[in-house]
């Protein structure tokens with residue numbers, strides 16, 4: 001396990017004969033579960049103190065991911081239909097890292113996003129932007145030995161929602177990460193540089209720390225841009241520590 005995620009890191013605790021990892025949660029980085037400006041958190045946030053349920057052998061050892069079920073074509077959101085989707089073709093790539101920079105290999109990275117017009121292929125999304133018959137908006141990939149992932153997709157459009165008058169979500173891609181078991185899941189969003197909509201977005205601004213907010217913004221990557229093909233954006237995801245990515249409450253991973 002050298003060079004990769006070590007479940008039995010210092011700070012692990014033992015419960016029922018099983019060694020469990022234990023990590024401090026950084027304060028003031030992750031958004032509050034109840035953020036008044038983000039109105040739907042009123043009903044979603046827990047009103048009782050959280051009870052931590054110990055993970056036992058069953059949760060830690062299975063079910064585990066079936067890597068053979070993830071096909072290379074799952075990472076190309078522009079090649080899932082008979083034609084190509086409308087929009088700006090982009091490459092989104094990066095690494096999944098531990099706080100000390102070690103890569104997390106074998107993690108399942110899933111993405112979902114709106115099309116170029118800002119509409120999801122979902123029955124609840126009925127605002128009058130066109131659906132694209134050549135774009136489903138979902139993809140997945142397993143990180144390699146260096147913790148790297150890479151998607152080809154199109155740049156999503158901004159879309160309106162009902163949080164407040166004239167509310168628009170900045171363009172974003174939703175990310176879900178699974179470790180080696182399905183109980184190890186983290187959810188976050190990736191934004192694009194210089195989006196003019198950040199100022200009025202309560203989800204982006206629910207992260208109070210400015211530097212933590214900036215870590216949700218991808219970096220335009222000219223070196224990985226492919227001539228006559230696609231622009232590229234780099235988005236590293238750090239699991240914990242001072243440079244940790246901002247993660248959402250698991251119940252909060254709908255299409256907003």
Ligand SMILES: [Fe+2]
Pocket residue numbers: 114169172174254255256
């Ligand atoms: Fe969304």
